[in-house]
Amino acid sequence: MPLPARVQTLVIGTLRGSLAAVATAAAVSMTGSMTGRSAQSPPTDAQLAALSTRTVALGATTSRRVEHVPVEVYVARVLSGEGEPNAPEATQHALAVAIRTYTVFNTGRHARQGFDLCDAVHCQVPRAAARDSARSAAVATAGQILTYRGAPAEIFYSASCGGRSEVAEAVWPGTSHPYLRARKDDVHDEDMPWMLEMSLAELQGHMERSGFSGTLTNVQIKGRTKSDRVSVLELSGMRPGRITSYQFRAAIGTTVLRSTAFSVKKKDERLQFTGRGYGHGVGMCVIGAGRRARRGESMSEILSAYYPGLKIERLAP
Ligand SMILES: [Zn+2]
Numbered sequence: 001m002p003l004p005a006r007v008q009t010l011v012i013g014t015l016r017g018s019l020a021a022v023a024t025a026a027a028v029s030m031t032g033s034m035t036g037r038s039a040q041s042p043p044t045d046a047q048l049a050a051l052s053t054r055t056v057a058l059g060a061t062t063s064r065r066v067e068h069v070p071v072e073v074y075v076a077r078v079l080s081g082e083g084e085p086n087a088p089e090a091t092q093h094a095l096a097v098a099i100r101t102y103t104v105f106n107t108g109r110h111a112r113q114g115f116d117l118c119d120a121v122h123c124q125v126p127r128a129a130a131r132d133s134a135r136s137a138a139v140a141t142a143g144q145i146l147t148y149r150g151a152p153a154e155i156f157y158s159a160s161c162g163g164r165s166e167v168a169e170a171v172w173p174g175t176s177h178p179y180l181r182a183r184k185d186d187v188h189d190e191d192m193p194w195m196l197e198m199s200l201a202e203l204q205g206h207m208e209r210s211g212f213s214g215t216l217t218n219v220q221i222k223g224r225t226k227s228d229r230v231s232v233l234e235l236s237g238m239r240p241g242r243i244t245s246y247q248f249r250a251a252i253g254t255t256v257l258r259s260t261a262f263s264v265k266k267k268d269e270r271l272q273f274t275g276r277g278y279g280h281g282v283g284m285c286v287i288g289a290g291r292r293a294r295r296g297e298s299m300s301e302i303l304s305a306y307y308p309g310l311k312i313e314r315l316a317p
Pocket residue numbers: 109110117118119120122123124
C-alpha cells in the first residue's frame with residue numbers, strides 16, 4: 001500500500017524531539033476536542049474513531065462475523081490484549097506504533113475470506129474493549145507507523161526474545177529484512193530459564209497427532225539458527241525421523257513449549273527441556289520494551305533498538 005505523499009518523516013533515534021512534539025501535538029488537539037471533559041479523562045471510542053485514517057475489517061475466526069473497526073480503536077483493543085496494563089508509557093507507545101504498522105502492512109491479508117485481519121494469533125488478538133492506558137497510547141501515537149524505504153514496513157513482535165532476537169527468515173522463509181536480524185537484547189540477564197519435562201510416551205502422542213508414526217526413543221537437536229534457537233530435531237524411532245522446531249513447538253503447543261530457544265536432555269524415559277523467552281522472538285520483544293522504558297529509554301529509542309533503520313512516519317488523514 002503506497003503511503004500518501006503528505007507524511008511527516010521522523011527518523012527514529014535522531015529526531016526524538018520532533019517525535020515528542022508530534023505526540024504532544026496529537027494529545028493537545030485531542031484534549032481540545034474533548035468539550036466538557038477534563039484532560040485526564042481517557043479517550044472514548046468516538047474520539048479514537050475521529051483520529052482514525054482508515055477502518056479495519058476484522059474477521060471473527062469462530063463466528064465468521066466481520067466487524068468494521070476504526071484503526072485507532074483497533075490499535076487500542078489489540079494493545080489491551082498484547083501489552084501489560086501497567087507498562088510505562090514509552091512501552092505502550094512503542095507497542096501501539098508496532099501494532100498499527102502490522103495492521104497497515106497486513107491489510108487485506110484475509111481478502112479472500114472477505115476481511116482484512118482475523119482476531120486470532122495468526123494476525124493480532126484484540127480485546128472486546130480497550131483499557132484506558134491503551135486508548136491514551138493510541139491517541140498519543142495516532143497515525144504513526146514504521147516505514148522502510150517509504151512504505152509501511154513488514155514487522156513482527158513477540159512476548160519475550162529471551163536475550164537474543166530471531167532472524168525473520170528463520171521463522172518465515174522468504175521474509176528477509178535488514179531490520180529483522182538476530183541481535184542481543186541486554187535486558188534479559190536476570191531471566192530465569194523455563195523448564196518443561198515430558199515423558200517419551202506423551203511426546204510420542206503429540207507427534208502421532210501430527211502425522212508421525214513409530215516408537216519414540218529419544219529427541220536430539222540437529223541444527224540451530226543464527227540466534228542459537230533450535231531449527232531441526234531428530235525423533236529417534238519415528239517416521240519421518242526429522243522435524244523442524246516450529247512444527248515441533250506447534251505439535252506440543254506453543255504455550256507449553258514456550259519458544260524454540262531450548263536445550264533438551266533425556267533422563268530415563270523422560271525429556272527435560274530448558275529454555276529462554278516466549279514466542280518466535282522476531283522483532284520487538286514486549287517484555288524487553290517494558291524493561292527498556294523502566295531504565296529510561298523513550299519510545300523512539302525502544303523502536304530503534306528492535307527495528308534499526310526504520311523511520312516513524314505519520315499516515316496522512
Ligand atoms: Zn489472520
